[in-house]
Amino acid sequence: MTTDDPFLTRKAEYNGMELLVCVASRYLEDGASVSVGTGVPVAAAMLAQKLYAPNLLIIFEAGGIAPLLPTMPISVGDSRTIYKAIQATSMTEVMDTLARGLVDYCFLGGAQIDLYGNLNSTQVGTDYRKPKVRFPGSGGANDFGSLAWRTMVVTPQSARRFVPKVDFITTPGYLDGPGSRERAGLPPGTGPYKVITNLAVLGYHPESKRMMVESIHPGVTTDEVRANSGFELLVKEPLGITDPPSEDELRVLREEVDPLKLVIGREAK
Amino acid sequence: MTTDDPFLTRKAEYNGMELLVCVASRYLEDGASVSVGTGVPVAAAMLAQKLYAPNLLIIFEAGGIAPLLPTMPISVGDSRTIYKAIQATSMTEVMDTLARGLVDYCFLGGAQIDLYGNLNSTQVGTDYRKPKVRFPGSGGANDFGSLAWRTMVVTPQSARRFVPKVDFITTPGYLDGPGSRERAGLPPGTGPYKVITNLAVLGYHPESKRMMVESIHPGVTTDEVRANSGFELLVKEPLGITDPPSEDELRVLREEVDPLKLVIGREAK
């Protein structure tokens, strides 16, 4: 993250989805393991593998381990996820592997996220028997949010989505704040790491565990970031500006990772 | 079991091991599953398969499921136990299968057995830290004795081996008597079933759970059976005489099951 990047001159060169993918990919280092879902996460992991992390171990929760992804999967269990893979195992064994502490990163999403990074993908409304809107539920999200070392969230940012308190904690962030994951019995050292939105990269304050803006994307203002959150965001000082996608990143992303524009052809919001 | 068999005229026609194998085989019905070890049990299971129980499911604890045994295995995990088998799985999965109640019969042995069918294959002497003689221990015996529906013991009979109280309960029989398996937490309906010795077939009294002679082998007296036990044996009334091996049994046993006399060439004591 540097602040001297001439992002304005490059503004037209990439779209919001490309930015999300490129930024997310930079957090994955070589020799690490990452559990990915479809869409931006898998694109980010593929990009990282091609640029910075040739030995990134990609894990799909349905059982696909270290495939040579020929194209984007549609399902986290489909044939692409085991193409020339090292292993096609069971979900149970993937979850065991997660529980043993072998998964460094995971990517999650949700309909709502709160200031402690708790995620809701179960329902709108607080009456469990009569939800206003029902969503799919945890899937493997709670498992990864509980047991992976670092949880990353890639999500569009809006005040409707960034709420002071989620209607339903599907997946644990820092729960009620410092110490509450540990009190709940979750393994120490795990938890929310980064939130990458269409506006900014956010992290968490080391003591208060509250969400904190770490860098804003080129062309975005701090006020915009604040306005698109339903709770008060801490802001890191000095605040960085996100490095825009490099030419290398964009070329590999467009030509090798997602030539059919399945991910980068969508709207970032 | 009939008492009118002219066993005397056939006395020379079979040896003690042949008798043991033939008698044991008769307790295995078609469609049942049996976990076997090497020696007499596997010979009995093979004989049963060829004569009465073509669909007997033979299970080896190391992972071999339903092999077409070409010859006697030397180890319960060796190549023979998976020859043209339906499955070569893990010990863990065999033990799971056992725990789920899918194993009808098992064959066990031991250095000592007591009046409730408890088995000792761990040590002679009651000081655990300083045993007089150390044996291999449970292996899978305790697991099968705990979780298989019916435990069969094939063993030479002597007062040294049939003791009032085993030095070490490696594998549970009826423990201290009626109700004690249930109190210990073992699954209901499981436990000792038959003891087949070189002298007699023994069962357990339905109420007292004490060992009881059910039939004596041809040419053996009740006194002999009693004299070769260190505790008082109950005797069923009327007492049967064990059917001696039939010509069919002997032919199949000698020609098809154990042509190399690996089992039936040994001493019955």
Place this chain on the structure above:
Amino acid sequence: MEGKGRIFTEVDPDLLRECFRSKSKKLTNKVTSVEEAVRVHLHDGDYLAVGGFGGVRIPTALLHEIVRQGRKGLGFAGHTATHDCEILAAGKCFDRCDAAYIIGLEARGIPKMTRKYFESGAVECTEWTNAALSWRLRAAAMGISFIPARSMLGTDTELHSAAKEIACPFTGKKYLALPALFPDVAIIHVHEADINGNCHIRGILVSDQDLARASKTVIISAERLVPIDFFRQDQEKTTIPYYLVDAVVEVPYGSYPGNMPYEYYSDEEHLQEWLTAEESPETYQAFLDKYLFGTRDFSGYLELCGGTHRMRQLRDLEYLRKPALERSEGTEGEGTD
């Protein structure tokens, strides 16, 4: 904390032991029809679990037949249940659900009528996670009534589960005890099966090995039947052994429109058509009348969806090949199948 949800299945391992004890271990011919398999083995009120991964290796033919036969009041294991959930919801077949992942079709979207069914209050849910359901099935496969786990802790997912907090007797650490999940009936689609029920699955297993072990009754649909020597000659092929299985049906393309790894890819266009049809009750009814209730069996459905021509395209997609029509004959090593 103690989950407020209900446990929908029997957890007493001793009752299950009695049930498993009574299963025959004979090698016998278990081949039957889809119609008969469902009629004989699945009853109103049973708890049903579906193998595969929602839109991957699902027993579509069996699922359609369950709807056609009008099975009602089922319990349902929502273990990454996507298109399978959609089919059963179309028939309003279930009224209680262990929900780990329901309604949605992953990145494809959320079908409206299916969602409505859940939001209507017609379905009682207990919340879980994918790992929790996997581990609940493993506990059942191990013949134990509970197993400790470390996810769900501290969340509303835990609160609306039926799990209970316990302490490890060795470390004092907090765990969630998950109750074993013993389904009444499992339906699983596999690559190959023999008449006795031995099964071979290629690719991801999800939880199907444990599911077959955990279930009182197991119905298999297979892409193809093979002789028993297929397994006896190579035991690595035996994913599910015969003695766990109660019925076998042969259904080529039986996972369509789902993906069958190494066989054919998912039919995204048809899945999209289904999703679009769910926009309103009227369009949905018309869609279901045409594809589900208007067809006598699965082969009728396949014909409606494009028949062998479409299947050929999906096979090309699976193998990342150019479409067959674009291939010049005789120049491709892969041939034309």
Place this chain on the structure above:
Amino acid sequence: MEGKGRIFTEVDPDLLRECFRSKSKKLTNKVTSVEEAVRVHLHDGDYLAVGGFGGVRIPTALLHEIVRQGRKGLGFAGHTATHDCEILAAGKCFDRCDAAYIIGLEARGIPKMTRKYFESGAVECTEWTNAALSWRLRAAAMGISFIPARSMLGTDTELHSAAKEIACPFTGKKYLALPALFPDVAIIHVHEADINGNCHIRGILVSDQDLARASKTVIISAERLVPIDFFRQDQEKTTIPYYLVDAVVEVPYGSYPGNMPYEYYSDEEHLQEWLTAEESPETYQAFLDKYLFGTRDFSGYLELCGGTHRMRQLRDLEYLRKPALERSEGTEGEGTD
């Protein structure tokens, strides 16, 4: 009841998580020599677990090297430990043991010197069963510190175990909580491995899948090295994935005199010679001096035991063939390998 035995290994899953976290997930060349694998990865005092089934698919070359390097004070998982236990006892390598099956050689008999080692008080034992050790490894593979089980209850095996009785929170039923078993080092012999550590095992697995997952360090010996595409082209071959493995050595006949399924049968004559040698300290020392300490490495041992001629015989035995010498050349389909 609460077992009086000692737990010899760490059970806190969080300490293990830190350890597993630090393992690299890179695909890198891990091939080394038997000598170096043992020297670098196994230290005095470590807790060791051995793959295979005592006399079947055992890593004999690694076991010999452990004795030759004089490793002492090891903990040892006696999980149907037969000839492997015999080798390590010959070197007096361990002083504590989780005993499920120790000392004996199944139907072959009980080696006197090995038994004496256990009876001498030099080895602290905690009692278990084969299932208990399998399930303890599975608990470790699941990253949990305990798992409920229903064997051992009510026996002296339980009394001298380190298990604790607990109640199921759902049914109230009594269970034995087994502590997870996380070995420091596992040594496992496999059929094929690649340089990264991906492994293929044929035939019975015993507990080796869980063992590889449960252990902090995993050393593999393989009959042969294969390219990574062996696994990428057919994922059914991947019994153990590379990221669990720390070192790989290629040792043809590496399970000798044990049986290697589909490769060679056990050498019952040599095992009998070993057993007979244990009749007295003098004969045993002479035997060990000749076969173990008098050989520089495993190939020297194989030569002493009859070399390729003997291996050929054991292969014939494995395949139930007539001995090679009796076969007339060119008339057998199997050829001469």
